[in-house]
Amino acid sequence: MDAAAEHLAQLVELLRTDSEQLIHRWVELTAPSLRGRLTEAELHSDSRELFDALQQALATTGNVNDSHFAEVKGLLEDLSRARARQGFSPSETAISVFTLKQAVSELVGQQDDQNLYRQVLTFSTLLDVLGLRTFEAYARTREGIIKEQSEQLLELTTPVVKLWDGVLAVPLVGTLDSIRTQIVMEKLLQALVDTGSEHAIIDITGVLAVDTQVAQHLLKTVMAARLMGAECTISGIRPQIAQTIVALGIEFGDITTKASLSDALRHALRRSGVDVVATARSGR
Amino acid sequence: MTELGTESARLEIIGDDDVVRVRQLARSYAQQVKLSLVDQTKLVTATSELARNTLTYGGGGAAEIGIVRDDHRTGVRASFQDSGPGIPDLDLAMTDGWTSGNGLGLGLSGARRLVDDFELDTEVGRGTTVTVVKWSR
Ligand SMILES: Nc1ncnc2c1ncn2[C@@H]1O[C@H](COP(=O)(O)OP(=O)(O)OP(=O)(O)O)[C@@H](O)[C@H]1O
Numbered sequence A: 001m002d003a004a005a006e007h008l009a010q011l012v013e014l015l016r017t018d019s020e021q022l023i024h025r026w027v028e029l030t031a032p033s034l035r036g037r038l039t040e041a042e043l044h045s046d047s048r049e050l051f052d053a054l055q056q057a058l059a060t061t062g063n064v065n066d067s068h069f070a071e072v073k074g075l076l077e078d079l080s081r082a083r084a085r086q087g088f089s090p091s092e093t094a095i096s097v098f099t100l101k102q103a104v105s106e107l108v109g110q111q112d113d114q115n116l117y118r119q120v121l122t123f124s125t126l127l128d129v130l131g132l133r134t135f136e137a138y139a140r141t142r143e144g145i146i147k148e149q150s151e152q153l154l155e156l157t158t159p160v161v162k163l164w165d166g167v168l169a170v171p172l173v174g175t176l177d178s179i180r181t182q183i184v185m186e187k188l189l190q191a192l193v194d195t196g197s198e199h200a201i202i203d204i205t206g207v208l209a210v211d212t213q214v215a216q217h218l219l220k221t222v223m224a225a226r227l228m229g230a231e232c233t234i235s236g237i238r239p240q241i242a243q244t245i246v247a248l249g250i251e252f253g254d255i256t257t258k259a260s261l262s263d264a265l266r267h268a269l270r271r272s273g274v275d276v277v278a279t280a281r282s283g284r
Numbered sequence B: 001m002t003e004l005g006t007e008s009a010r011l012e013i014i015g016d017d018d019v020v021r022v023r024q025l026a027r028s029y030a031q032q033v034k035l036s037l038v039d040q041t042k043l044v045t046a047t048s049e050l051a052r053n054t055l056t057y058g059g060g061g062a063a064e065i066g067i068v069r070d071d072h073r074t075g076v077r078a079s080f081q082d083s084g085p086g087i088p089d090l091d092l093a094m095t096d097g098w099t100s101g102n103g104l105g106l107g108l109s110g111a112r113r114l115v116d117d118f119e120l121d122t123e124v125g126r127g128t129t130v131t132v133v134k135w136s137r
C-alpha cells in the first residue's frame, strides 16, 4: 500500500461496505440518459464491473497513473467504444462516470468527517481524469466508424458489372486516390474469381488524371489478372490523359487499350469466340 | 521565379487526402487562367506527383498554389516544401525509372516534362522544395 492509498483507506472501506447502495444509486443517476439504447440491467452489470475494478485499484493506490489502474482504464475504453457504437454522445459517455461522484458524495454528506471528506475530494479528481479518458476512446472509435463507413461507401460506388458471359467491367470515376483505386482493383480480381470470367475491362473514361500511382495500380491489376488466366483491357483513355501518360513516361507495354468501352467489349467478345456483326435490321 | 499574388492558397500535406486536395486546388486555378484541357491535366498530374513525394519521402510538408502573371501571360505556380531528408543524388533521383522506394520512379522526372518551369532546391538533412509553373498559351 502506498501513501496515497493510506489516505484513502476510509473511502475504500466505505466503497466496500456500501457497494450495493452505491451502485444502485449510480445506476439510478445515469439511467435517465440511456433513452432505450441500453437496458438498465446492462448498465447495472457494466457499472458493477467498473465499480469492482475501481475499488480494487483504490485499495492499492490513489494514483491513476499507477499500473493498478490498468484494468479500470481497459474497462473504460471498452465502455466508451460500446457507447460510441450505440449512438451515445461523448458527454453522455463521460457523465456515466461522473455520476459516481454524486452517488459517493451523497452518501458521505450524511457523515461529518473531515478526513473522509478530503478522501472524497481526491476520489472526485480521480474520476474526473477517468471520465476525460472516455472522451479520447470515444473519439477514436467514432473516427474508426467514419472511416469504415466511407470505405463501405467507396465499395458501393464502384460496381463491378457483368457485361456478357465471361466479361466483367469496372468503370473508374473522378479523382482517384490510392485507397479507392486499390479497393476497386481488389474487387475486380475477386469478381474474376467468383464468376470465373476470363475478360475484364477497366474503363477510365471518367477519370480526371492518371498519375504514377494510379498507373501502378492499373499495371499491377492487369498482371494479377493475367496470373489468374484472365485478360484485362483498359478502355476510355481520353486524349489529355494519353498525352499526360506519355509525357510522364509510363509504359503500358503489351496491355491492350481501347478507345471506348464498346470497342473493348467487342474485343473481349471476339477473343472468346463471339462475333458481333451488324445486320440490316440494326440500321432500322 | 515570379512571385505568387493574392490569388493563392496554402495547404498542409499530412495525409493521402491532402494529395487529392492539392490536385483539386491546382485544377481550379488552372481553369481560372484558362489552361487548355491537356495543360490542366498535365499540371494536375505534376502536382499530384510532387505532393505525393512531399508526403512519402519528405515526411509531409506544405503546398502553395496560385496564379502568376508576367508581362505577357498568366499561369499557375505550385510549390512543394518539406523539411525531410533531402535528396542526396539529384541526378539519380531525376533519372527515369529510379526509385528509392517502390514506385515507378517517374514522378519527379515526369513532372518536369509536364510543366513549363521546374525548379528543385534540396539539401541533405534540411529538406526539399520543388516549384513548378504551367503558363497559359
Ligand atoms: N521530397 C523528397 N524528399 C526526399 N527524397 C525525394 C523527394 N522527392 C523525391 N525523392 C527521391 O527521388 C526518388 C525519385 O522520385 P520519383 O517521384 O521520380 O519516383 P518515386 O516517387 O519513387 O516513384 P513514382 O513517383 O513513380 O511513383 C524517390 O524515390 C526518392 O528517393
Ligand SMILES: [Mg+2]
Binding pocket: B049, B052, B053, B103, B106, B107, B108
Ligand atoms: Mg514520386
